[in-house]
Amino acid sequence: MYKNIENLYDSFKEVRIKERAFSYELWLSLLDEWKQSPLLDVSEIGQTYEGKPIHQVKFGVGPIHICAWSQMHGDEATATMALADIFLFLSQNSDKTREIREKLHQKITLFIIPRLNADGAERWTRETALGIDMNRDASKLHSPETKVLHDWAHTINPLFSFNLHDQHRLYSVGNTPHQTHIALLATTGDESGTWTDSRLRAGKLANRLTKIVQEIYPNKIAKWTDEYNARAFGDYFQSQGFGLILLESGGADWDLEKQSLRKTNACLLLDAFHAIATEEWKTEEITTYQTLLTNERNIFDIKLINAPLSSSKNIRADIGLNICEEYTNGKIEFSWTLEEIGDLSIYSGLTEIDAGNYELNNDYSIEKGKNYTSLQMTLNKQVAFNLTDYTNKINQTK
Numbered sequence: 001m002y003k004n005i006e007n008l009y010d011s012f013k014e015v016r017i018k019e020r021a022f023s024y025e026l027w028l029s030l031l032d033e034w035k036q037s038p039l040l041d042v043s044e045i046g047q048t049y050e051g052k053p054i055h056q057v058k059f060g061v062g063p064i065h066i067c068a069w070s071q072m073h074g075d076e077a078t079a080t081m082a083l084a085d086i087f088l089f090l091s092q093n094s095d096k097t098r099e100i101r102e103k104l105h106q107k108i109t110l111f112i113i114p115r116l117n118a119d120g121a122e123r124w125t126r127e128t129a130l131g132i133d134m135n136r137d138a139s140k141l142h143s144p145e146t147k148v149l150h151d152w153a154h155t156i157n158p159l160f161s162f163n164l165h166d167q168h169r170l171y172s173v174g175n176t177p178h179q180t181h182i183a184l185l186a187t188t189g190d191e192s193g194t195w196t197d198s199r200l201r202a203g204k205l206a207n208r209l210t211k212i213v214q215e216i217y218p219n220k221i222a223k224w225t226d227e228y229n230a231r232a233f234g235d236y237f238q239s240q241g242f243g244l245i246l247l248e249s250g251g252a253d254w255d256l257e258k259q260s261l262r263k264t265n266a267c268l269l270l271d272a273f274h275a276i277a278t279e280e281w282k283t284e285e286i287t288t289y290q291t292l293l294t295n296e297r298n299i300f301d302i303k304l305i306n307a308p309l310s311s312s313k314n315i316r317a318d319i320g321l322n323i324c325e326e327y328t329n330g331k332i333e334f335s336w337t338l339e340e341i342g343d344l345s346i347y348s349g350l351t352e353i354d355a356g357n358y359e360l361n362n363d364y365s366i367e368k369g370k371n372y373t374s375l376q377m378t379l380n381k382q383v384a385f386n387l388t389d390y391t392n393k394i395n396q397t398k
């Protein structure tokens with residue numbers, strides 16, 4: 001089913017959303033369109049601290065209840081873009097998608113809160129306007145947004161729920177050189193990690209999703225550590241029997257706006273909804289899911305091996321450079337930070353360069369923690385490494 005949905009993706013991609021930090025105005029106009037659809041029921045179920053509406057988008061009349069929410073961390077918008085695609089899939093009257101849509105409509109009811117932490121989304125911060133990390137507020141419910149999420153899910157009492165996040169781009173699959181593209185977790189609902197009915201449902205569905213992602217991005221799927229954390233919603237909702245799966249979008253090579261992972265999210269979630277509607281998830285084991293390695297930090301964006309540290313003295317070491325993002329005036333700007341200098345032989349670079357014969361261009365210095373927009377090294381007086389070339393790769397995928 002995943003492949004069928006993926007083949008249809010261009011017909012339901014919401015093309016007006018082009019990047020993660022899309023504008024609030026665009027979001028409001030999309031909500032207005034979804035409200036017009038006879039297939040979607042859009043309603044305000046609460047407000048953020050600063051008074052922005054929190055919307056629920058509901059679809060279907062089926063007896064199986066499914067919840068999903070995105071962007072409880074304001075600067076994690078990949079799944080929100082995917083949900084916009086899914087709303088287009090569910091609302092448009094297309095022959096190509098009719099069969100799947102009608103099956104979903106009859107068998108399940110979807111309750112979705114997209115862009116939950118709208119105040120944080122507008123500031124592009126993880127936390128809410130009050131500075132609270134919603135995903136550490138599941139037991140105390142200090143912030144108004146977490147209270148909305150808590151009460152909403154309890155009213156619905158879902159068989160499955162999806163907690164949708166972005167994780168740091170540079171998590172690796174265990175200690176391998178592979179960048180985690182997608183991470184999953186069938187969270188635990190207690191200290192001893194019991195495979196309750198709820199966790200087992202999540203685990204079986206995660207098993208299906210693991211096999212799909214392994215096909216698309218071989219070796220680039222991981223799981224999160226399943227240590228119990230009562231303050232986190234995933235763990236708390238599992239303890240309440242809500243069949244919770246955590247789905248995290250990680251890095252995607254040079255696709256920093258993560259449009260590839262957006263597509264994967266949209267198709268993966270639709271496949272999951274379909275597997276729930278048809279009860280195919282029941283045929284899964286959890287063995288493939290359980291073989292996943294956990295997220296670690298083992299990679300740099302660029303690793304220069306044996307690079308020159310000075311333009312006048314012959315001193316060399318490995319250098320690790322990472323892309324950093326800065327949010328200014330509604331846009332994400334990219335630059336580089338020099339993260340580490342020394343023996344980096346235990347780490348990998350997404351790009352690795354043997355700089356053993358390179359010289360440092362006189363105009364540049366090597367400093368740990370410094371922010372770079374350009375950096376050049378030469379070989380026989382010719383430019384051999386030019387950081388700007390790599391910055392351009394980012395912009396090309398935009």
Ligand SMILES: [Zn+2]
Nearest residue numbers: 073076165166
């Ligand atoms: Zn998050």
